Amino acid sequence: MALRSDLGRVRGLGSAKGGTSHWWAQRVTAVALIPLSIWFIFSIISLVGLDQNGFKAWLDMPGSFVLMTLFLIALFYHIQLGLQVVIEDYVHNEINKVSLLIFNKLLAVFCVVSSIAALMKIAFGG
Amino acid sequence: MKTGNRPLSPHLQVYKPQITSVLSILHRITGVGLAVGALVLVYWLNAAAYGPEVFERAQSLLSSWLGRLLLIGWTWALFYHLCNGIRHICWDSGIGLEIQHVKLTGWIVIIASLGFTLISWMAGYGLLGGN
Numbered sequence: 001m002a003l004r005s006d007l008g009r010v011r012g013l014g015s016a017k018g019g020t021s022h023w024w025a026q027r028v029t030a031v032a033l034i035p036l037s038i039w040f041i042f043s044i045i046s047l048v049g050l051d052q053n054g055f056k057a058w059l060d061m062p063g064s065f066v067l068m069t070l071f072l073i074a075l076f077y078h079i080q081l082g083l084q085v086v087i088e089d090y091v092h093n094e095i096n097k098v099s100l101l102i103f104n105k106l107l108a109v110f111c112v113v114s115s116i117a118a119l120m121k122i123a124f125g126g
Numbered sequence: 127m128k129t130g131n132r133p134l135s136p137h138l139q140v141y142k143p144q145i146t147s148v149l150s151i152l153h154r155i156t157g158v159g160l161a162v163g164a165l166v167l168v169y170w171l172n173a174a175a176y177g178p179e180v181f182e183r184a185q186s187l188l189s190s191w192l193g194r195l196l197l198i199g200w201t202w203a204l205f206y207h208l209c210n211g212i213r214h215i216c217w218d219s220g221i222g223l224e225i226q227h228v229k230l231t232g233w234i235v236i237i238a239s240l241g242f243t244l245i246s247w248m249a250g251y252g253l254l255g256g257n
Contacts, residue, residue: 027215027218030211030214030215031215033208033211034208034211034212037204037208038208041201041204041246045246045249045250045253046253048250048253048254049185049189049253049254051178051181051182051185052174052177052178052181052182053178055174055181075164076164079157079160079161079164082157082158082161083157083158083161086154086157086158111164111165111168114168114172115167115168115171115172117175118171118172118174118175119171119175121175122174122175125175
């Protein structure tokens with residue numbers, strides 16, 4: 001027997017070789033999304049029926065840009081983690097599963113980058 | 127391995143739906159639904175960046191009857207997933223795991239998510255002035 005503690009033995013292991021990192025990330029993004037999504041709902045309600053100028057005026061308000069960016073990052077990270085579990089639970093064909101898992105990660109990155117780029121264009125563009 | 131025509135273990139459809147199991151699968155279903163809704167959010171933000179006409183079109187698509195129906199669904203899904211997510215975090219902290227608490231908080235989540243959805247849409251229509 002190696003002289004290792006229980007924590008040392010379990011750290012970074014488990015069948016997925018990822019330990020508890022997925023579980024923790026899902027919880028941390030969930031906690032971040034509690035205040036952020038409540039703020040998002042209030043914001044969306046205040047944007048009802050507005051045109052593009054109204055949207056720009058909202059984005060220029062203090063906090064809007066930073067909170068929206070944080071919301072989008074936490075949101076798509078959380079979505080990626082959640083959909084990963086759904087794929088792992090229901091897709092049993094190895095090729096399909098791995099393809100979907102990769103697509104899921106790439107789509108999440110695309111969504112977060114393209115929506116933050118859109119915000120930057122509205123906030124800083126001409 | 128050949129499994130032949132062996133009897134299968136009881137599956138979902140033989141069990142009577144209970145508040146615990148129904149709310150559990152609803153958490154997953156609303157999560158997947160909200161992921162689809164997030165794609166609409168990406169479209170909406172990009173439309174806003176593209177120009178006034180494109181944004182106008184996105185706004186009119188989303189305020190059509192189908193758009194509003196979907197948005198009501200996403201509003202409820204978001205409140206449900208949010209409230210039930212808080213319930214899950216409490217469980218992770220070891221709080222509220224007794225069966226009577228699980229049932230009580232389950233009903234609270236259902237009523238709260240419907241109530242918040244109603245309040246949000248009343249606020250939205252209030253801002254619009256009844257359009």
